[in-house]
Amino acid sequence: DGEIQISILQNSTAKETIEVNNIIVNKIKKILKKESIIKNEDDFITIKFNNFSNTSRIEFLYSFFQNFCEYLEFLSITDVDLYLDEDVESHNDIKMFLEEIDNLKLKGKGLQKHILLFNSDYYPKLIFGSIKLKYKIIDYLDVDGYAIINLSFPEYLRNENKNSELQISIDLKLTKDNRGIKTENIVRKKLLDYIEIKKVDSFN
Numbered sequence: 001d002g003e004i005q006i007s008i009l010q011n012s013t014a015k016e017t018i019e020v021n022n023i024i025v026n027k028i029k030k031i032l033k034k035e036s037i038i039k040n041e042d043d044f045i046t047i048k049f050n051n052f053s054n055t056s057r058i059e060f061l062y063s064f065f066q067n068f069c070e071y072l073e074f075l076s077i078t079d080v081d082l083y084l085d086e087d088v089e090s091h092n093d094i095k096m097f098l099e100e101i102d103n104l105k106l107k108g109k110g111l112q113k114h115i116l117l118f119n120s121d122y123y124p125k126l127i128f129g130s131i132k133l134k135y136k137i138i139d140y141l142d143v144d145g146y147a148i149i150n151l152s153f154p155e156y157l158r159n160e161n162k163n164s165e166l167q168i169s170i171d172l173k174l175t176k177d178n179r180g181i182k183t184e185n186i187v188r189k190k191l192l193d194y195i196e197i198k199k200v201d202s203f204n
Helices: 015-034 054-065 120-125 154-159 181-203
Strands: 072-084 103-107 126-137 145-152 167-174
Touching (some): 054 120, 072 145, 126 154, 145 181, 167 181
16 A cells, blocks of 8 residues: 555663663654655654553453464463552442552463453553463464563553553563574564554554
């Protein structure tokens, strides 16, 4: 259709590294506009914490449950950094449980089945700062292992900055026969391509 799509994915969570990355991204934008590769009014899509309500943020993150990549089979939520919105009244079912709690760091093998995270009636009270999703890698270069996708808003985790940008990283857990920097880089690049498409589709 003649459109150009450029994806820049930041995997860093250190504040200083993010700042350097932002400087580089701004320089890239200036070069692309100067060379008329993109229009002056065009910009990169950034997904920020404050683009969402508490409910829509959870729904966006949960959209990655779907088998959006032919090489990944979703298994479970393994980690959630959960905060509670003090401006929202707790649902009666969980009011006593959440009383006096500011935040929770949940770890488990199948957290998507936990009643607190499963019932959409509770979502308005829940603030997701990060979530880790575990997938089985299937039918790609005979690679055997797992991929852990971490979706997080690091500046919100650090100081509750609501302008925090979404950061995505992948941790690969491959069998001994498949380990190696070259193999991991190939697998990671392939998966990131799918993740980027899914991210934009879910956000739009």
